[in-house]
Amino acid sequence: MPTEPDATPWDFPDPSGVPDDLVALGADLRPGTLLRAYRSGFFPMPVDGELGWWSPQRRGVLPLDGVRITRSLRKSCKQFEIRVDTAFEEVIDACADPSRDGSWIEPEIRTAYVELHRLGWAHSVEAWRDGELAGGLYGVAAGGLFAGESMFHRVRDASKVALVGLVELLDDGREERLVDVQWQTDHLETLGVVEIARVDYLARLRAALALPLPERFD
Template sequence: MPIEPPSSPWIFGDPDDDRLDDLVAMGADLAPGTLLAAYRGGIFPMPGRRRRDPLQWFSPVRRGVLPLDGLRVTRSLAKSARRFEIRVDTAFDEVVAACGDPARDGGWIDDRIATAYGELHRLGWAHSVEAWTLDGRLAGGLYGVAIGGLFAGESMFHRERDASKVALLGLVEVLRAAGSAGSRLLDVQWRTDHLATLGVVEIPRSEYLRRLGDALALPDPF
C-alpha cells in the first residue's frame, strides 16, 4: 500500500472556473503531500523556464485522456510488442532520467522533478512501465502517478522503435486487469497529434474533474 505523506501547507483552489486558462497557479513546492494534493484536485506541475522561476501548476481547459478501450493497436504495433518484455517498477529512476535527457527536444524534466517523483515512487505513488529487449536492455518506458483509479502519465521515451508505445500498451493492460476499466482515468495532460494516433481524445476540464472524483475512489492497480 502507498504511504500517505504529511499533508501540504499549500492550498490549491478549484480549477473548475471558466475564468482560468490552462495555468491555474504558481509557486508552492514539490513535496509529496503537495504533489498528491494537486493530482487529487486535477492539477499537475511543471518547472519554469529558468531555475529561479516559480513552479507552474496546470489544469488544462481541454484535457487529454486515453480511454482504456480506445488504445489503437495497429498490426505493426502488435508485432513490435512481441519484441519486448514489459516490466513494472524495475527501473524507475532510469526511466525518469531517460525521459529527462537534455538532448531531447522540449525537455522539461530537471533534477527537482526527478528527485520529487523519485520520492513519490519510494512512497508507492509513482510508477514506471518499461519495455525491455529480450536480451535485457531498457528500450523504452513511461512513468506517472497512480492514485486510486487515476494514472497521471508524465512522460515517455524510447531507444528502439515502438518501445514507448509498447510500454503504453503494457500500462493499459495493467489498468484493465484491475477492473472497473470504464471508470479508470488515464490522463496524458494534453492531446497531441502523435498521441491522437494512439487513441487519445480531449474532454472538457469540468468533465475531467467529475470523472476524477469517481476514479479516485477505485483501488490502486499497482
C-alpha cells in the first residue's frame, strides 16, 4: 500500500479555460506536490530552466482495449520477461540518458520520482531478456490512473513489449482505468494511442481516481 505523503501547500489552477498546454510555472517536486498535480490533470516538465506544469489541450491516452499488437510484436512479446519494480532506478536512468533525442529528465526530476517510487506511487514495468534489462517504462499510479512518463529500449521492440505488459497488468475489466501518455506521437499512434480533449480527459481522470489501485501496484 503506498504511503500518502505530506500535503502540498501549492494549489493547481483549473486548466479548463487556459488555451495553452503549459498552464503554470513554479512550485516544487515534493511527493505531495506531484500527487496533487497528477490528481488534478497535470504533469511536470522543465521549461527554460523553470518547472513547468502541463495539461495538454489534446491529451494522449492509450485505451486498454485499443492497443495494437502486430504479428511481429506478438512474436517479440514471447522473447521477453515482464517484471515490475525490480530495477526502477535503472529504468529512469536509461530514460534520462542525455544522448537520447529530447532528453529532459534532469537530476531533480530523477530524485523526485525515485522518492515517489520509495513511497509506492511510481513504478517501472520492465522487459528483460537473458537476464538483462532490455527496455521498459516508468510512471505514476494513483487509483485507476497510470500516468506514463518515459520509456526506453536497448533491444528492438523491448519498450513496446513493456507497454503491452503494462496494459495486461491494468486490464482487469474496469473500463474506467486510464493510461495517460501525455501527448500522442506518430510512434505512439501506431501502438493505439489516441487523442482526447482536455475536458474529456479531466472527466475520465475523476472516474479513474475513484478506482482502487491495480493489484500489482498496491
